[in-house]
Amino acid sequence: MENPRVVDRLCHTTGLLLVLSGLVHLGVFAVDGGPWDGPVSWRKPITFGLSFGLTLIALTWVTSYLRTGPRLRSTLLLVLAADCVVEVGGITLQAWRRVPSHLNMETPFDTAVSMTLAVGGGVLVVLLTLFAVASFRHRPTGPTGMALAVRSGFAILLVALASGAAMIARGVVLTRTGHQEAAYHSTAPLKPLHGVSLHAVLVLPALARLLSRSPWDERTRRRIVATAVGCYAAAVAGAGVWAVLTY
Template sequence: MSTAAALPPLPPERRSGMRPVERLCHATGALLVLSGLAHLVVFLVDGGPWDGPVSWRKPFTFGLSFGVTLIALTWVTSYLRVGARLRAVLLAVFAADCVVEVAGITLQAWRRVPSHLNTETPFDTAVAMMLALGGAVLVVVLSAFAAAAFRHRPGGPLGMALALRSGFAILIVALLSGAAMIARGTALSRTGHPQAAYHSTAPLKPLHGVSLHAVLVLPALAWLLSRTSWREATRQRVMYAAVGGYAAAVLGAGVWAAWSW
């Protein structure tokens, strides 16, 4: 059997409309985005601090970020050479986990207590543990998609393979920085320094935020370039420049985090 024949076929993109799991993920992502925007309105009406462990910022930013990421991941994984059933399962698990994460953070925001690193009561501990477990699930699912991107060359227009592989590689940085925040915060919280635990994660937040969305920004640029009349060589140079620029931004955020930590 030839190598090409052994590869999982590319999904028939847009040929017969979206699959049920894609419609589910898009609808779920849209609801999460709306939830985030609704909490921005709550902040504007209710006020309160923007920073800190207890603020309306958290349900706003997490709802928006998880919603956009879910929609983006549903789109970009259509270019991966991965079995349709496996992709559907991974996307469904990811969608459910996004809902759990945003729901836990939103619940604690309305209770006016911290969502992460909070072990004040058994209920708060259960929520914090649920969010930590959800983070572990996110790592597993996203790592599986990243492995698929590097195992077989993704399809799509010119530059999409570079965009996807670079985006997923940078996404791993986001996962590692998120894990580092949780690990450091948990260690400080368990030694009786809850306020220090919350503040200790601040230097890594820019790195986490910047690297999290590369898997959307770079593929979106590749798609937009495919709609232009530019020569292939020009589009390829633009993609390499974009990847280099994004990597430089991530590196800068990483240097700042290391300096501030």
């Protein structure tokens, strides 16, 4: 499948289905109840469905501004879409089984799911890093401020990837050394940093796109985007400080 339009539609549809999955589980949570926090809760299929769905939709749109070959972009997006489905599917499966999805080595099946999710996380790191590198190798296209928004969004997204990798690494170490319960709670300090930095690649380009439809001149629009980037970076830095202080 090499037609960029077909790939874009497929990725958008997949993203919408993942978002719908998150919303459906929000309804399940409203009916079934249970804790919101902790390794076993409906929070995980809700937040992961929404986050992965929105991220897939955002990246499908944002990468259209990158100066990459259409075949390479389509291939990376298809792998990304498949990986998002695997991640959300594994998390949702374990939520229905009432067992933790990540860092769970209690049974061979749980270990297989946990390792699949970990490998999927590694695939995400590779894919998104490739997109980030592409955004800095060649100036992205688009309206005034879009290049800054796209590059800043991907740079901040790398912070999300690093914090996610750190959570997995610390959890695996604690699990392997016999501290299973501590592993489940070890990710808490980095969750705000991970969550805040994850969606800059959607928020900042969306702002640049909205400003392109405003009556303001290019200089004003560029300043607004730069200010937004600064504010977002400050929020990420604040979450980073909190993570350091509570880690």
